[in-house]
Amino acid sequence: MATRLARDFYQHNAQTVAKSLLGQRLVRLIAGQRLAGLIVETEAYLGAKDKAAHTFNGRRTKRNQSMWGDGGHAYVYFTYGMHFCFNVVAGTHGDPVAVLIRALEPVEGLDEMRRRRTSKTKSSAKHPLSDLALCSGPAKLCQALAIDRNLDGADLVAGEELFIEKARAKMLPRAKIVATPRVGVSYAQEWADKPLRYFIKGCAFVSRG
DNA sequence: AGAGTGATCATG
DNA sequence: ATGATCACTCTC
Numbered sequence: 001m002a003t004r005l006a007r008d009f010y011q012h013n014a015q016t017v018a019k020s021l022l023g024q025r026l027v028r029l030i031a032g033q034r035l036a037g038l039i040v041e042t043e044a045y046l047g048a049k050d051k052a053a054h055t056f057n058g059r060r061t062k063r064n065q066s067m068w069g070d071g072g073h074a075y076v077y078f079t080y081g082m083h084f085c086f087n088v089v090a091g092t093h094g095d096p097v098a099v100l101i102r103a104l105e106p107v108e109g110l111d112e113m114r115r116r117r118t119s120k121t122k123s124s125a126k127h128p129l130s131d132l133a134l135c136s137g138p139a140k141l142c143q144a145l146a147i148d149r150n151l152d153g154a155d156l157v158a159g160e161e162l163f164i165e166k167a168r169a170k171m172l173p174r175a176k177i178v179a180t181p182r183v184g185v186s187y188a189q190e191w192a193d194k195p196l197r198y199f200i201k202g203c204a205f206v207s208r209g
Numbered sequence: 210a211g212a213g214t215g216a217t218c219a220t221g
Numbered sequence: 222a223t224g225a226t227c228a229c230t231c232t233c
Contacts, residue, residue, distance in 0.1 A: 043228070052228070063217065081214025083229050100228055139229050184228055211233080218226085 002165040007157050010071030010090055014044035014097040017071070017090040018198050019177055025167040026104060028145040029160060035112055035145050037104025037135050038167060041199035041206045043182045045087070047097045052188035055096035066153045067096040074162060076142070076152040083139035086147050088156065088164070102183070102197070104135035105205040106144070113144035137207040176201050183209040 005024065010017055021039045028035040045053040045067075054064040054077070066075040067089055075087040075098050087098040106113055113134050135141035142148070147162065156163050179195035186192050199206045 045228075054228080059218090061218070077228085078216060079227055080229050081216070081227090083214095085228060087228085102228090137229070182228070187227090212231090213229105216227095218224105220223085220225105 002167075004157065005072075005164045005166055007070070007072050010088065010156075011092050012071075012090060014046055014090045014099055015196065017088065018042040018044040018099040018196070020171045021088065021099060021101070021164070022172050022177060022198060022200055023168045025107070025165040026101065026145070026162075027108075027165055028147065028162055030146050033109055033112060035109035036165075037106045037108075037141065037145070039101060039103075039164075040105050040203045041101075041103035041197070041209075043100040043102055043198070044090075044196040045098050045100065046196070047091075047095060050188075051191040052182060052185035053096070053098075058096075060096070064096070067098050069093060069153065072155065072157045074147075074151050074154040074156060076147060076149055078149060079139075084142040084148050085138040086142050086151075100138055101141065102138045102209075103199070103206045104141050104144075105203065106131060106134045110134065116146060117144050132204060136205055140207075172200065180209070183207070 021042050024039050047055050048058045055067050070093045071090050073089045075089050087100050089098050091097045114129050134144050154162050178201050180197045181193050182197045
């Protein structure tokens with residue numbers, strides 16, 4: 001039986017949590033089935049000071065309230081009229097920081113993921129989706145793992161439907177982690193260029209970014 | 210490079 | 222109430 005990451009794993013700054021999550025296993029339990037992937041790409045969002053964060057300037061709204069909760073909970077939001085994105089809340093209660101999960105290497109339940117991804121895509125389903133296309137983006141992995149707003153606020157430490165298992169004891173060595181600017185935050189001025197996106201060096205499952 | 214899609218948020 | 226925006230994806 002695999003060990004889950006405990007509460008204190010999450011109660012640190014977003015950059016630390018973002019890097020520590022690389023290589024860990026995200027698990028979704030649905031209809032008695034396990035869907036799982038190794039986290040290979042993340043982004044840190046630093047709270048009130050971070051112009052790219054939903055909680056910039058201390059904004060606290062119905063949508064982002066999960067970000068204000070204790071570390072180890074889910075923050076799931078809906079965007080572009082179509083997509084969900086999944087964040088892991090970091091820090092402690094009242095510190096609105098989070099880590100966006102941007103890509104997974106799928107490892108369990110690939111056929112079910114493929115089904116969930118293709119049934120919702122239009123036409124051209126003549127070829128099955130490649131493993132690389134399953135979870136290589138924040139909205140793609142939500143579709144593959146059936147993560148939607150029902151899971152917003154879910155407790156990753158104690159919950160039954162969504163959690164993270166310890167797949168490696170320590171953070172990846174620094175040489176295996178690449179840091180770049182975050183994707184899709186060009187509006188965030190000086191915060192747009194900070195290297196707060198992290199991925200596993202050479203990994204084929206990262207998003208194109 | 211452009212379209213799709215609608216909730217969300219800051220205005221007023 | 223209204224309108225601009227959006228931590229994206231797919232197809233051209």
